[in-house]
Amino acid sequence: MTFRYKSCVSAVMVVQLFWMCASPWVHAVDLRLQEDTQKTGLIPSVEYVSGNAFPGAVLVPVSLLGAVARSGVHHVPKNSDLLSLISYSGGVIQSSDLRDVTIKRQSGEREKIISVNLELILKTPNLRSPTLEPGDVIMIPVRTPVIDSDVTSVISLTTSVVGMVLSAFALKAVLNK
Numbered sequence: 001m002t003f004r005y006k007s008c009v010s011a012v013m014v015v016q017l018f019w020m021c022a023s024p025w026v027h028a029v030d031l032r033l034q035e036d037t038q039k040t041g042l043i044p045s046v047e048y049v050s051g052n053a054f055p056g057a058v059l060v061p062v063s064l065l066g067a068v069a070r071s072g073v074h075h076v077p078k079n080s081d082l083l084s085l086i087s088y089s090g091g092v093i094q095s096s097d098l099r100d101v102t103i104k105r106q107s108g109e110r111e112k113i114i115s116v117n118l119e120l121i122l123k124t125p126n127l128r129s130p131t132l133e134p135g136d137v138i139m140i141p142v143r144t145p146v147i148d149s150d151v152t153s154v155i156s157l158t159t160s161v162v163g164m165v166l167s168a169f170a171l172k173a174v175l176n177k
Contacts, residue, residue, distance in 0.1 A: 062132050064089050066140035067096030081129035082116060082138065097143040098122070103130065104137040 059075040062085060069090030076085055082101070086092060098118040105112045114130060121127045132138075147155075 060132070060134035062135070063137045064140070065138065067093045067142045068140055069093065076132065078134075080132050082118065082132060083121070083129040085132060085138065086118075086140075092140060093142075095142050097141045100141055102139045103132075104139070105133055106135055 054077050057077040060078050060080075061073050061075050063073050064085060065071050068086060069092070071089070074085060074088055076088055080088075082103070092098065099120070101116040101118050103114040103116060105114060116130055118129070121129055
């Protein structure tokens with residue numbers, strides 16, 4: 001009983017010590033964000049100075065959805081292109097359809113839809129991947145199979161039933177001999 005009590009007290013002390021050490025750093029980051037907001041006019045939640053991954057780079061949030069390894073909100077360096085974002089996210093999955101990628105972009109009060117054929121961009125040396133802007137929502141669809149899964153299920157069930165009927169007739173024929 002005493003050992004558990006001492007372990008809990010030790011754990012609490014470690015957490016308190018960590019918070020005491022981290023607190024000035026958190027406060028310094030907060031002050032830096034406020035200072036950057038005043039200088040640049042950028043809101044910290046929309047655009048902020050990066051940490052360890054991209055030292056000194058200004059990061060912008062973009063959403064990546066669909067057939068990628070890690071979908072969600074990604075904070076990428078300003079002026080990154082679509083291919084870089086996909087790379088940062090761990091790449092596309094095998095069933096992705098790179099021919100029909102869409103970028104939704106807010107342009108004032110209007111929403112702009114940009115269609116991108118990444119397959120063509122990857123095959124053509126002079127074509128460039130589009131540059132991303134803060135708040136872009138990128139959708140990479142899953143390739144539509146040639147045969148729908150419902151059709152595949154019906155074919156599978158039908159072949160199973162036909163196989164059982166034929167097996168029954170074959171068994172009946174063997175038993176009647």
